[in-house]
Amino acid sequence: GFKSRLGRLVMDWRPVLGVMSGNHSHVVVMQAEGARSIPLSGHVGFDSMPDQLVNKSVSHGFCFNILCVGETGVGKSTLMDTLFNTKFEGEPTQHNQPGVQLRSRSYELQESNVRLKLTVVDTVGFGDQINKEDSYKPIVEFIDAQFEAYLQEELKIKRTLHSYHDTRIHACLYFISPTGHSLKSLDLVTMKKLDSKVNIIPIVAKSDAISKSELAKFKIKITSELVSNGVQIYQFPTDDETVAEINSTMNGHLPFAVVGSTEEVKIGNKMAKARQYPWGTVQVENENHCDFVKLREMLIRVNMEDLREQTHTRHYELYRRCKLEEMGFKDTDPDSKPFSLQETYEAKRNEFLGELQRKEEEMRQMFVLRVKEKESELKEAEKELHEKFDRLKKLHQDEKKKLEDKKKVLDDDVNAFKQRKTATELLQSQGQQAGGITTLKRDKDRKK
Numbered sequence: 001g002f003k004s005r006l007g008r009l010v011m012d013w014r015p016v017l018g019v020m021s022g023n024h025s026h027v028v029v030m031q032a033e034g035a036r037s038i039p040l041s042g043h044v045g046f047d048s049m050p051d052q053l054v055n056k057s058v059s060h061g062f063c064f065n066i067l068c069v070g071e072t073g074v075g076k077s078t079l080m081d082t083l084f085n086t087k088f089e090g091e092p093t094q095h096n097q098p099g100v101q102l103r104s105r106s107y108e109l110q111e112s113n114v115r116l117k118l119t120v121v122d123t124v125g126f127g128d129q130i131n132k133e134d135s136y137k138p139i140v141e142f143i144d145a146q147f148e149a150y151l152q153e154e155l156k157i158k159r160t161l162h163s164y165h166d167t168r169i170h171a172c173l174y175f176i177s178p179t180g181h182s183l184k185s186l187d188l189v190t191m192k193k194l195d196s197k198v199n200i201i202p203i204v205a206k207s208d209a210i211s212k213s214e215l216a217k218f219k220i221k222i223t224s225e226l227v228s229n230g231v232q233i234y235q236f237p238t239d240d241e242t243v244a245e246i247n248s249t250m251n252g253h254l255p256f257a258v259v260g261s262t263e264e265v266k267i268g269n270k271m272a273k274a275r276q277y278p279w280g281t282v283q284v285e286n287e288n289h290c291d292f293v294k295l296r297e298m299l300i301r302v303n304m305e306d307l308r309e310q311t312h313t314r315h316y317e318l319y320r321r322c323k324l325e326e327m328g329f330k331d332t333d334p335d336s337k338p339f340s341l342q343e344t345y346e347a348k349r350n351e352f353l354g355e356l357q358r359k360e361e362e363m364r365q366m367f368v369l370r371v372k373e374k375e376s377e378l379k380e381a382e383k384e385l386h387e388k389f390d391r392l393k394k395l396h397q398d399e400k401k402k403l404e405d406k407k408k409v410l411d412d413d414v415n416a417f418k419q420r421k422t423a424t425e426l427l428q429s430q431g432q433q434a435g436g437i438t439t440l441k442r443d444k445d446r447k448k
């Protein structure tokens, strides 16, 4: 692993350092763009840069995170144990899970002087539900959550990325059941959902269950189905000349057909990991029996660093870009001129302040409007009251006038009556007097 990494490092540095011949006294310096090339007249020592980098990396340690996606009992735990030649804890899952979950376990491993922090994430209950429509969701969410955690760390004011435990998934081993038919729709849907988020390495699990000729056909069938469904699986890189040949050969062997076992069986005079059957023995590390060694070589010895790099530069970059764009950040303004984060921030701030002001103004106007409305409502009510009062007043006056008129009529009547009464009384009294006179006259007449 390190040698190839070193090779790549040297290649990366070439434009800057120039290509140096092994002989220090005679240094050929390549012209870097925009820089003047100066021949060195003696050994300076910056040719140790790659060694410095390696030393630093080794002392810091490495981390690698594997996600195993596959149905319950397909052989995930066994393969991990076989790959890392150890026994990770882990008990079999029941088939009655209500949904898919992910289980993550981290381990500190050491090989010679290199420390590796390995995280193995397992799906729990994958493929066990009757309705498998949402089975991919928890997996996608898990991967995104790891990206999000890293992004949040990156966006912090006080970042501690050098000591940050990176949990982003570097490789996803997708376990395909050894049916010999074709991919299940669950497999296709899940891989399609994952392919832009993680490096998918499909493997045919328990490949000792398929005959050799069937396996060849099965592999072709799987590959063609992946292609026709547009599923992007991880391709071993062929741009680094030190590993180009082996990687391009191995790309042709995908998906790897693997067998897992931690059982040691005596083969010849050596012990080897194998599965024993009544009719014979399947040796895990025998390339004629399965592709286990190919997988281990490709995943761990040759391309571990590329998997880490791809995770950071492709998948995480995509997540980060989408997330920042979602938040409204852009690299260019509408006229496609460069637009810095600072400017975006200020533009956003101004936009926000403007919006706030607009809202405030809106509220104020609404308030004024409401006050006006209430005012006119009150005025209307007042007017109505006044009108009612006036009406009542008029009614009252009319009534009063009517009563007064009546009173007057009555008064007149009373007066007229009184007058008549007095007149009558007068007449009556006059009548009596006249009667008296008549009597007197009659008396006088009688005396005569």
Ligand code: GTP
Residues within 6 Å of the ligand: 070, 071, 072, 073, 074, 075, 076, 077, 078, 079, 091, 092, 093, 094, 122, 123, 124, 125, 205, 206, 207, 208, 209, 258, 259, 260, 261, 275
């Ligand atoms: P869960 O964690 O419960 O989902 O299962 P798993 O995917 O981790 O499967 P596990 O490794 O526990 O293996 C389940 C059974 O399959 C065990 O009995 C293993 O011995 C057996 N097994 C594992 N790998 C292989 C293999 O390559 N070939 C065959 N034939 N059997 C295997």
Ligand code: MG
Residues within 6 Å of the ligand: 076, 077, 078, 090, 091, 092, 093, 122
């Ligand atoms: Mg397991």
